[in-house]
Amino acid sequence: MIALWIVLGLLALVFLFYFLPFAIIADKQLRHLFIRTSTEKWNRTINFPDDPEYVGIVKGGEAWAEKYKSFMNDVSITNEGLHLAAQYYNFGNDKAVILIPGRTEGCTYSCYFAEPFRKAGYNVLAIDNRAHGHSDGKCNCLGLKEYRDILAWGRFLHDECAIKSIVCHGICIGSATALYAFTSGSCPDYFKGMVADGMFTTFRESFKQHLIQDHRPVFPFINIFFLLYRIRTGVNASQNGPVYCIDKMTRPILFIHSREDVFSLPQNAQMLYEKCPSKSKKIVFFDKGRHSFVRINNTEQYDAAVIDFLDSAI
Numbered sequence: 001m002i003a004l005w006i007v008l009g010l011l012a013l014v015f016l017f018y019f020l021p022f023a024i025i026a027d028k029q030l031r032h033l034f035i036r037t038s039t040e041k042w043n044r045t046i047n048f049p050d051d052p053e054y055v056g057i058v059k060g061g062e063a064w065a066e067k068y069k070s071f072m073n074d075v076s077i078t079n080e081g082l083h084l085a086a087q088y089y090n091f092g093n094d095k096a097v098i099l100i101p102g103r104t105e106g107c108t109y110s111c112y113f114a115e116p117f118r119k120a121g122y123n124v125l126a127i128d129n130r131a132h133g134h135s136d137g138k139c140n141c142l143g144l145k146e147y148r149d150i151l152a153w154g155r156f157l158h159d160e161c162a163i164k165s166i167v168c169h170g171i172c173i174g175s176a177t178a179l180y181a182f183t184s185g186s187c188p189d190y191f192k193g194m195v196a197d198g199m200f201t202t203f204r205e206s207f208k209q210h211l212i213q214d215h216r217p218v219f220p221f222i223n224i225f226f227l228l229y230r231i232r233t234g235v236n237a238s239q240n241g242p243v244y245c246i247d248k249m250t251r252p253i254l255f256i257h258s259r260e261d262v263f264s265l266p267q268n269a270q271m272l273y274e275k276c277p278s279k280s281k282k283i284v285f286f287d288k289g290r291h292s293f294v295r296i297n298n299t300e301q302y303d304a305a306v307i308d309f310l311d312s313a314i
Contacts, residue, residue: 026225030232033103034140036131042140044106044133053293060296061112065126068118075125079152080145085134086153088161089114089124095165096123096157098150100174102292103140106133113169113197113295116303120310123163127153129177139233142203143177144240150181151188158190167314168194169306172264172292175199176242183248193252193280193314195306198291199272200264202241209263246272252280252313256305258289258297280313 036042048054065072068089075088087107097117099110107126114124129146131137150168157163168178168191175196181187182194200206204226211218226238253276257269266285273283284305289297 022221022224023228026221027228030225030228034229035232036138036140042104042106042132044108044128047104053296056296057112057293058109061108061110061114064111064114065108075156077152077156079149082130082136082149084128084130084136084149084152086125086127087111089118089126090161091118091121091123093121093123094163095121095167096125096161096163098153098157098166098168098178099124099126100150100168100170100177101127101129101132102170102172102174104132105171110171113171116306117167117169117310119303120307122167122310123157123161125153125157129174140173141233141235142237143173143180144235144237146177147180147184150177151184151186154181154188154191158188164190165192165314166190167192167310170194170196170199172198172200173203176203179242179245179249179253182251182253183245191251193254193309195254195256195309197256197294198258198261198264199242199255199269201243201268201272202237204238204241205268206263209265213262242272243268243275246276249276250278252309253278253282254305254309254313255281255283256286256294256302257283258286258291258294260287260289261291263291282309282313 046055046058071089071091073088073090076083076085099113101110106128110126114126117124128135130149131140154166157166170178176199178194179196182191208218208222211222230236255269255273257266259266269283273281286294286298295302
């Protein structure tokens with residue numbers, strides 16, 4: 001009995017002096033990265049003013065929105081008790097794209113990616129994901145809950161806006177969100193295809209690459225982090241991700257990826273492409289552009305790839 005208490009005491013000391021500091025840091029990081037603490041956080045603003053390329057994307061989105069503001073209406077829906085907001089640009093077509101931004105971004109950011117779809121004859125729905133922009137919500141759930149909002153936006157476009165054909169364009173987590181919608185059992189036929197810019201295999205893998213790039217220890221921080229994340233959000237991000245459902249994607253899909261991406265690795269993108277059973281799939285690699293910054297470095301080629309995909313596969 002004494003030996004047992006000694007062992008338990010030693011384990012308690014190990015937890016106190018080794019794991020507890022990691023847990024405190026992980027919880028602070030989790031709240032910073034994934035919990036919306038005020039309506040000012042993750043709003044339709046410039047979140048990273050010291051990053052010239054990022055500022056260029058947001059300013060480009062603002063310029064596009066201003067140019068076509070006469071076609072825009074503010075729209076909203078309610079899904080799962082959350083008020084969700086978006087901007088709908090009606091160019092008079094019966095086809096539409098849902099633009100899905102990644103973490104921290106709202107609809108203004110997404111408008112930067114709208115032009116190839118407008119040129120291809122699509123109306124544009126630029127959404128604020130739950131917990132972003134003007135939408136309700138507290139947690140970013142990595143698309144594993146948000147995909148249900150995409151299906152709800154699709155019903156809005158189909159039922160209330162007379163849209164017959166819907167495609168999705170997602171950036172990073174936005175691409176995973178779109179994939180979860182398309183591979184869910186409740187995805188309607190009028191969801192025709194999607195563009196995935198910078199899709200990861202799992203967010204855990206992407207997060208690990210962030211830790212490596214920041215020269216921070218992976219173990220045990222990552223294990224503690226995703227345990228706390230599951231407790232706070234109800235989402236198991238370690239055992240869910242595109243790699244677990246890409247084999248169900250049978251509709252057209254365009255993978256766009258940069259060879260410079262150090263967070264969603266190019267070889268992982270190739271693996272997702274090869275695992276995808278769609279008969280109308282394509283992958284386009286660009287030599288320049290970090291994660292989520294492909295279009296700003298290859299604008300004409302990026303838009304041409306999207307338009308060619310829409311014309312040939314949808």
